Amino acid sequence: MTTTRRDFIKTSGYLVVGVAAMANADPFVGLVEGQAAGPYLDPDFRQLDSWIVIREDNTATFFVGKTDLGQGTGTAFRQIMADELDMPYARTSCVMGSTDVTVDQGGSGGSDALQTDGWPMRRVAAEARRVLLDLASARLAVPVAQLAVADGVVTVTGEPSRRVTYGELIGGRKFNVTLKGNNTDQTTGAAPIKTVQQLKIVGQSPQRYDIPPKVDGSLTWAVDAKVPGMLHARNVRPPVAGATLVSIDESSVKGVPGFVTVVSKGNYVAVVCEREEQAIQAARQLKVNWRNPATAPFPSSEDLFRYMREATPTAPGNPTVVGNPDAAFGSAARVVEADYEVPFQGHVSIGPAHAMADPSNDQLTIYSNDMKSYGLRSGVAQFLQMPRERVRVLWMEGPQAYGRTAADDAGFEAAYLAKELGRPVRVQWTRQEETVWDTKGPAFTVKMRGGLDAQGNLMALDFEARAADHNHLGYNEVETVLISQLMGTRRATPARGGAATPSEMYAIPHRRTTAHVVGLPLVWETPLRTGNLRDPNGPQVTFASESFIDELAAAAKADPVDFRLKLLNGSTTDDSGFKRVRSVACIRAAADKYGWKPRPSPAARGTGDVLTGRGIAYSFRSQTVVAQIAEVEVNRRTGRVWVKRLVCAHDCGLVINPEGLKRTVEGGMMYALSRALHEEVTFDTQKVTSVDWASYPTLTHADTPESIEVVIVNGDPNQNRPDLPHYGAGEAVCKPLFAAVANAIFDATGVRLRRMPFRNARVLAALKAAGV
Amino acid sequence: MANFTLRVNGKTHTVDVDPATPLLYVLRNDLDLHGPRFGCGLGQCGACTVLIKGEAVRSCIRPVSGVAGAEITTLEGLATSGKLHPLQQAWIDEQVPQCGFCQNGQILTAKALLDRTPNPTDAQIRQGMSGTLCRCMTYYRVQAAIKRAAKAMASARQDSEVIA
Numbered sequence: 001m002t003t004t005r006r007d008f009i010k011t012s013g014y015l016v017v018g019v020a021a022m023a024n025a026d027p028f029v030g031l032v033e034g035q036a037a038g039p040y041l042d043p044d045f046r047q048l049d050s051w052i053v054i055r056e057d058n059t060a061t062f063f064v065g066k067t068d069l070g071q072g073t074g075t076a077f078r079q080i081m082a083d084e085l086d087m088p089y090a091r092t093s094c095v096m097g098s099t100d101v102t103v104d105q106g107g108s109g110g111s112d113a114l115q116t117d118g119w120p121m122r123r124v125a126a127e128a129r130r131v132l133l134d135l136a137s138a139r140l141a142v143p144v145a146q147l148a149v150a151d152g153v154v155t156v157t158g159e160p161s162r163r164v165t166y167g168e169l170i171g172g173r174k175f176n177v178t179l180k181g182n183n184t185d186q187t188t189g190a191a192p193i194k195t196v197q198q199l200k201i202v203g204q205s206p207q208r209y210d211i212p213p214k215v216d217g218s219l220t221w222a223v224d225a226k227v228p229g230m231l232h233a234r235n236v237r238p239p240v241a242g243a244t245l246v247s248i249d250e251s252s253v254k255g256v257p258g259f260v261t262v263v264s265k266g267n268y269v270a271v272v273c274e275r276e277e278q279a280i281q282a283a284r285q286l287k288v289n290w291r292n293p294a295t296a297p298f299p300s301s302e303d304l305f306r307y308m309r310e311a312t313p314t315a316p317g318n319p320t321v322v323g324n325p326d327a328a329f330g331s332a333a334r335v336v337e338a339d340y341e342v343p344f345q346g347h348v349s350i351g352p353a354h355a356m357a358d359p360s361n362d363q364l365t366i367y368s369n370d371m372k373s374y375g376l377r378s379g380v381a382q383f384l385q386m387p388r389e390r391v392r393v394l395w396m397e398g399p400q401a402y403g404r405t406a407a408d409d410a411g412f413e414a415a416y417l418a419k420e421l422g423r424p425v426r427v428q429w430t431r432q433e434e435t436v437w438d439t440k441g442p443a444f445t446v447k448m449r450g451g452l453d454a455q456g457n458l459m460a461l462d463f464e465a466r467a468a469d470h471n472h473l474g475y476n477e478v479e480t481v482l483i484s485q486l487m488g489t490r491r492a493t494p495a496r497g498g499a500a501t502p503s504e505m506y507a508i509p510h511r512r513t514t515a516h517v518v519g520l521p522l523v524w525e526t527p528l529r530t531g532n533l534r535d536p537n538g539p540q541v542t543f544a545s546e547s548f549i550d551e552l553a554a555a556a557k558a559d560p561v562d563f564r565l566k567l568l569n570g571s572t573t574d575d576s577g578f579k580r581v582r583s584v585a586c587i588r589a590a591a592d593k594y595g596w597k598p599r600p601s602p603a604a605r606g607t608g609d610v611l612t613g614r615g616i617a618y619s620f621r622s623q624t625v626v627a628q629i630a631e632v633e634v635n636r637r638t639g640r641v642w643v644k645r646l647v648c649a650h651d652c653g654l655v656i657n658p659e660g661l662k663r664t665v666e667g668g669m670m671y672a673l674s675r676a677l678h679e680e681v682t683f684d685t686q687k688v689t690s691v692d693w694a695s696y697p698t699l700t701h702a703d704t705p706e707s708i709e710v711v712i713v714n715g716d717p718n719q720n721r722p723d724l725p726h727y728g729a730g731e732a733v734c735k736p737l738f739a740a741v742a743n744a745i746f747d748a749t750g751v752r753l754r755r756m757p758f759r760n761a762r763v764l765a766a767l768k769a770a771g772v
Numbered sequence: 773m774a775n776f777t778l779r780v781n782g783k784t785h786t787v788d789v790d791p792a793t794p795l796l797y798v799l800r801n802d803l804d805l806h807g808p809r810f811g812c813g814l815g816q817c818g819a820c821t822v823l824i825k826g827e828a829v830r831s832c833i834r835p836v837s838g839v840a841g842a843e844i845t846t847l848e849g850l851a852t853s854g855k856l857h858p859l860q861q862a863w864i865d866e867q868v869p870q871c872g873f874c875q876n877g878q879i880l881t882a883k884a885l886l887d888r889t890p891n892p893t894d895a896q897i898r899q900g901m902s903g904t905l906c907r908c909m910t911y912y913r914v915q916a917a918i919k920r921a922a923k924a925m926a927s928a929r930q931d932s933e934v935i936a
Contacts, residue, residue: 070871070908207867214872215863215879216856217807217847224806257773257790276801277793280813350811350819350907351873399873400908431812659867663913667870670909693816693905701901704911706894 038363039389040100045184048131048177050103051124052085056171058152059091064121065105065184066113067097067371067395069402071667071730072208072660073113079656080118080726083201084125084193087152087166093209097395099377105184107372107395109406109475109532111728114656115622118726120187124179127189131177135169195722196654205659210397222396223428225356225367230424231260232276233417234283236269237433238486240686242293242522245269252287262286263420266487267525270417272425280430296685297522304468305341308445313516314470315496323510328460332451336555340446340544341755342738344468344681347441347533348696351399352434353410356426357418364391366415369398370408375476380415383478391415402671403532407439407473409482416483435696436688437482439531440681442469444499446544451510456556458549458567460510465541469497470519473531485525494523497530500537502545503620503735505579506567527688528681535731538621539672539738543756546617546739550601551752559598560616560743561591578717582625582651585715587618589649590627593711601743602750605772609637612644615743617736623725624732625651625715628669632744636772639764643673643741644706651713653727661729662710668733669708674699676738678757776840780805781849791837796820798836799846807847807876811905818877818904822846828877828884847876850883858928859883862921870908877904882918890929891922 043050043063053061062081068074074094082092097107105117129149136154137144146157154169156162181187196202213219238245245267253259258274259282271286273279299307329335356367364386370376373393381388393411405411410427417425429437444467451460471494473480479491499515520528553563564587568580590596594614603613611634618627631645650665678697682689690696716724738756745763746752751770755762778785780803787802794813799805799822811819813832820832823845850857856864859879869875878901885892885900892900897915906914 070869207864211864211867211869211872214869214875215847215860216851217805217876219872220806221809221873223809224800226801226804275789276797277790348907350817350871350905351809352811398871400871428810431814431816663867663870666912667908667910670912671907674909692814693812698905698907699909699911700903700905701911701915702898704898704915708912 037361038392040363040392041389043101043103045103045187046179046181048124048128048175048179048189051121052128052175054166054170056167058165058167058171059093060085060087060166061093061095062121063102064094064096065102065107065374066117067108067373068210069108069371070400071664072657073108074210075206075208075660076114076656077121078209079201079204079206081121081125083199084122085129086149089201089206091152097373098393099374100392103184104374107370107374109371109403111622111731113728114726115728116185120181120185122193123188123191126191126193127177127179128175130189130191131175132166132169136164139164139169196724197722202654202656203658205657208660219397222367222369222398223351223354225396225426227356227358227424230356230426231272231274231421232279233270233272233413233425233427234279235413235427235429235433236271236283236286236288237437238267238290240290240292241297241527241688242525243267243290244293246289246291249287253282253285256282256285261421263417268483268486270413272417272421276428295521297526298520298528298683298685300684301343301680301682304343304443305445308443308466308468308518311518313466314519315517317499317514317516319512319514320501321512325460325462325510325512328510329449329451329462332459333454334452334555336450336452336552338448338548338551338752338754340444340448340547342444342540342543343756344440344443344528345533345675345679346435346681346690346696347402347404347438347531348435348698349399349401349404349438352429352431353438354426354428355408355411355414356424357414358424359418359422360424362390364415364419366391366393366411367396368393368408368411369396369401370405370411370476371401372406372408372475376408376411379476379478379481380412383412383484384415384419402534403536404438406475407480407531408476412481413483432691435691437527439473439529439533441533442467442472442497442530442537442540444537444540444544446541448544448548450548450552452552452556456558458508458552461508463502463513463545465499465501465515465544466518467497467499467515467537468520469499469517469530471495471523471529472497473529490524498537500541502541503538504545504618505576505583505620507569507580508567528683534671535621535734538619538731538735539675542617542619542735543738543742546619546736547742547752547754550615550739550743550746554601554746557600560601561587561596562598564616564618579620581717582715583618583620586625586627586649586651586713587616589711589713590616590629590647593649593709594629594647596629601747603747605750610635611748613744613746613748615740615745615747617739617743619732619735621732621735623653623727624729625713626732626736628736628740630737630740630744632741632748634745634748634763636749636767639760639762639767641677641741641745641758641763642703646705646708647711648709648733649711649713650729650733651715652729652732654724655712656726658712661712664730665710665733666708668730669737670699672734672737673703673741676741676757677703678759680757776836778836778840778844779842780844781846787836789836791835793836795822795831795834795836795839799831805846805848809873809876811874816905817874818881819874821877821880821904823880823884826884826887828881847879850879857883858924859886859917859921862917862924866913866917866920868910868913868917870910874904874906878906878914882914882921886918886922886925891926892918
């Protein structure tokens with residue numbers, strides 16, 4: 001028996017999410033099938049029915065235009081919406097990120113899910129509650145003021161036997177309520193949201209609904225998407241960056257069983273076969289002639305930082321100046337200078353890029369884990385010159401992306417091949433392809449200069465960064481994805497790219513901050529395409545700025561915590577004062593949790609093979625404050641750095657799910673630790689030479705700290721603020737960690753590492769050079 | 773192409789494939805199992821792990837011709853009579869996964885580890901799990917869950933001894 005597409009949709013993970021959370025998901029099946037055949041009209045954000053469905057059995061489903069990349073945002077959305085609606089958490093479910101059933105909230109990125117999108121979700125849920133109370137008022141013939149609601153049941157105050165459930169009031173029917181607002185972020189009804197003190201489900205820690213189907217194997221992921229007649233494709237990439245296709249010898253694969261076709265356009269080449277292992281064989285076997293480029297596409301990774309320092313910026317930075325830094329440096333008792341270097345680091349997803357596209361019914365359905373599914377839909381429609389209404393993206397769970405799927409190469413490739421062949425096609429990248437050709441976090445060089453007065457006060461700070469970020473990728477715009485670039489699509493002007501600046505709240509009287517963008521020779525079709533890698537520039541910039549604050553503290557012979565706190569003493573009357581108070585609270589909370597004893601770094605050096613030290617770093621990112629302390633052991637015989645203990649104090653405002661937040665903070669720190677200790681994309685002057693997990697090593701079980709402690713801080717001076725906002729949580733965690741580890745290595749050894757990552761050989765060489 | 777009979781999660785299947793086909797693709801594409809996943813195709817990451825005769829095996833580099841007739845267990849087959857394996861329960865209790873993509877390999881590698889070493893030390897867990905990669909770096913929670921499961925399994929063994 002063949003499975004129909006309709007059956008697949010019913011059993012896909014896309015639905016299982018609902019089914020796992022709900023006993024009865026049938027109305028949702030109806031909703032999905034409402035648009036299954038196309039065309040796929042945009043759900044209208046001004047209609048309450050686009051956001052919330054309540055069924056006769058008194059359960060609710062929330063439709064959210066975000067995607068959950070494993071940080072539990074779906075669970076958090078259910079909590080905040082259930083709370084505003086006065087429904088029990090357990091009677092709710094959440095559908096995310098599929099373009100034909102959820103409002104376009106842009107998908108995910110920037111840790112903005114709760115910070116930005118949490119607000120309209122709270123407001124629409126509050127509006128639904130208001131409408132339901134009006135309906136109950138009519139049904140029970142009492143004014144709304146005399147009604148009480150709890151757990152989705154409305155009762156007459158003082159007469160609990162007079163009751164009606166939400167399901168009885170509206171179950172299976174539409175609200176037909178029009179909302180206000182110029183865009184999704186501003187969507188609102190007439191109802192006010194609750195004050196923080198009225199929230200009950202927010203602040204609890206229900207377990208993530210997506211975890212049980214992930215550990216019992218029942219979840220259908222985007223990698224599992226399968227429809228009858230589906231073909232398997234593999235790409236064949238240029239062996240050298242910037243190479244041009246000369247010819248393809250199709251006879252080289254004619255004998256491969258199940259071979260269907262070779263597709264090529266410009267420098268894009270793919271093989272398509274009936275079975276997956278056949279496509280793998282055909283891709284290996286296909287003979288393609290390529291012409292190497294006349295000039296080298298980039299310098300080698302060994303030569304990268306010299307190249308970046310000498311390059312003329314493609315986007316020169318405009319200095320931001322506070323006070324008179326030149327005069328202040330002139331009168332400084334001591335001037336300290338240091339250069340920092342962070343290499344390209346890859347997204348290197350554990351699951352290489354994948355997608356499946358189905359061109360049935362003259363529409364195009366893309367099964368994808370794209371974090372920005374709405375952009376994928378628009379980008380594909382433009383790429384294939386199809387009306388948007390004929391394209392939809394069904395978002396399904398996928399491997400950690402951290403920005404990778406903002407340019408969903410595989411989604412575009414599957415769509416292109418499916419349209420070309422008129423059959424469903426699944427594209428799966430190989431490990432080598434993903435490691436080499438995925439998007440990269442930009443390399444940075446940062447020059448820092450600081451001026452101390454005679455008392456060791458920091459009077460002047462100069463920050464000058466260069467980021468190799470020219471032609472930074474956007475969000476699924478046609479010219480940013482690899483297939484389109486390989487086919488020759490070019491934007492008239494490459495994207496400017498960006499180089500961030502430090503975001504701490506230190507009060508330093510004289511400052512100059514400059515950030516330049518530089519480019520590498522090959523601008524298009526390059527495996528060194530830069531994209532947003534978890535907190536796009538923050539970890540690189542904060543490595544430099546927070547390492548340097550530590551260098552200044554050491555030069556001033558001051559305790560690193562005290563030195564920072566001194567820079568954060570400021571008024572509390574303006575916004576920066578408020579931010580400083582919250583910064584101080586986090587740094588103090590981390591130091592308290594760690595048991596920090598004030599003294600300057602480095603520590604008195606031990607005599608054994610293993611030297612120990614501690615380091616702190618802090619950052620402020622988009623209203624979220626993070627202070628981290630790392631305790632390290634450095635083996636001076638091997639150069640191995642083991643981070644034995646990590647403490648994080650974290651203030652992201654109103655916490656929706658404390659246990660979920662702790663996991664996200666732990667994961668974020670461990671991920672940043674992997675980048676700090678191991679990760680570097682290597683390349684020669686022709687190609688990327690990081691091709692797999694052996695040549696792109698990451699953190700392993702053996703590196704795991706003995707202890708990770710997370711302190712959730714509310715540093716707001718007014719703890720009872722009724723409108724305490726919910727800020728972003730995850731990305732902020734990655735910012736300070738590199739510096740915390742570098743500062744701890746300095747504390748242990750007296751050796752300052754200014755080049756990442758801190759791999760054994762590099763650490764050992766630095767220790768030897770310093771005679772440690 | 774050739775016929776192979778496979779024993780997977782207690783059921784028998786016959787597939788007609790090229791003998792060199794890695795087991796992973798047969799499990800995923802012919803038997804529609806979603807537990808084992810493609811991560812590298814090189815035996816480096818562990819996302820494709822299955823249990824064969826109790827050993828954690830990387831199905832992405834194991835030709836189907838070599839496993840015909842062997843008892844193969846995937847993540848889907850770990851629960852018994854509808855009850856999750858203590859490792860799976862520990863994974864939920866500890867809320868281990870972030871994205872969860874690699875957790876098939878984490879859980880099944882841990883299963884083989886605990887079958888060999890029912891009461892592992894921290895060092896044995898680090899050593900035994902070190903080749904199983906997670907890109908969300910959930911190692912800290914994975915290790916906590918392994919210890920939790922080891923305790924639960926030990927106490928279940930004690931209970932069954934008392935009953936016996």
